[in-house]
Amino acid sequence: MVLLGEQFPNFEAQTNIGMINFHEWIGNSWAILFSHPNDFTPVCTTELARAVKLMPEFQRLGVKVIALSCNSVDSHVEWIKDIKSYADVTMDDFPYPIIEDVSRILSTKLGMLDPDELSKEGLPMSARAVFIIDQNKKMRLSIIYPATTGRNFDEIIRVIESLQLTDKYKVATPVDWKKGDEVMVQPTVTDNQAKKLYADKLKIIPVPSGKQYMRIVPQPEDSSMSAN
Template sequence: MVLLGDTFPNFTAETSTGKIKFHDWLGNSWGILFSHPNDFTPVCTTELARVVQLLPEFQRLGVKVIGLSCNSVASHLSWIEDIKSYAGVSMEKFPYPIIEDESRVLATSLGMLDPSEADKDGIPLAARAVFIIDPNMKMRLSILYPATTGRNFDEIIRVIESLQLTDAHLVATPADWKKGDDVMVQPSVPMEEAKKKYGNKLRIIDLPSGNPYLRMVPQPIETSSE
């Protein structure tokens, strides 16, 4: 099981685009690894197709994407034709790799298995895990969905935008924040420093406690990844 802040394992795997060593494949980019219970299944097909459609957004954010499914490379290569068809795209080369994990070794080591979903032999399948890894190979976020619930990739993009913004500036993003919304000054920033930095852009929310900890400012300029 990989925890937030841990170095993500540097595993070796066969994929639909050839053998990879994860850290070498990721390089100095942000990355998303997302797992799937099985090839040729309805929810999985919609998800991988959605990632194809959102690739310009991931590229804008400097993020590489890689999938995983508990099937062989040969199965993945056949399934890719369905994914492209559902996505409504025509391309000779599929734009991201899908990892082979028939043995469930990787799914097990990363804590991806869903005990409520199994194959014909009763072996648990991978849940819908999402791991976001930063350029330092640290895991920055994980979300685990049950096999029957498709992911919200708009939320995943929102989270990446928040992570990159808060890495570049001493701010935090509030509930339901979206790109362009106001953000909050982190509690570690002294009040005098916040006033000096933001001037009349600093807005302190009055609360019953009288504690001026909720300090809002406009979103800072974009991060260097865009």
Template structure:
């Protein structure tokens, strides 16, 4: 992403939102955070996305993740549109469970590289793309994904990558293709045999694989679900 790379400290910006003015780091506190932008309020794809995010709020909370959305619309538009979002989410009697940032001057969108040059409003100004930033409790960028305005996101996939990020932040492991919680994982190659034995007392299973040096052999644990690579 232009302006911020993985491992960089995420900017501690101030912004007006549907819950008042916030300072981003204070908003996050000690939590993980997911900041996601959408092109425009009152549009069909964006409405389905935020409705899905609203339905999954409890799943994000279980993981200690605070959500916050953003687009170039005003706070007033956000508040009015939120009613449509909650109606689509089948919870019309409830408020949107996360705030939306108003970036009507596009200052934050430019700073974070969130604009889609191919999607423009009636005045020819670029709209925000469908960006996703996952920020850790240390306020550093852990993951970024950029979708064009024409492609809606998969929020189940966002939950999956957060599960992976949180696991790998706590354990010296990596997650393989299509990994889901409960699946086998891989011990990082830099871990020595002694360290692996200490961290994973249930043991690991090493597998020889063509094209890999011995230090990168795959290994799985039958009891703990750990895999050495």
């Protein structure tokens, strides 16, 4: 199991586009790796189709996309036809690779297996894991869904936007934050630093304790609010 902030392990794997070295495939980009219980299953098909439709968003954020399922490349190639049909897209090349993991070696290594979801042979299948990895190959977020619950890709995009924003600026995103909403000054920033960085844009919400830690500012969009 990879923990937040740890180096995401490198691996080689066969995919529908051939053998890849994961770290080399990521390069200097961010990446999202998401796993699926099985090819030709309804929820998985909706998820991969949604990822296809969201490729412009992932590209805007500089995020490479890769999927994994406990099936063979030949199975993936056939399944892709269904995914493209459900997504209602016409394209010669599928926009992201799907990893073959028939042996479950990679799913086991990354802690993806769901003991309650078994194949017809009685083997455990991979859960709906989501791993977001930054350009330094560090794991920045993980979410594990059960097989019966499809992912919310709008939330995945939201989280990536938050991670990239808070990496660049000395802010944190509050509950239910969406791109463009107000953000909060990180607790590590002193009051004097906050006033210097944000001036009249800084808003402090009063609370009964009297402590001035609820510090709100507009979402930063220029270098004057940079963490650097």
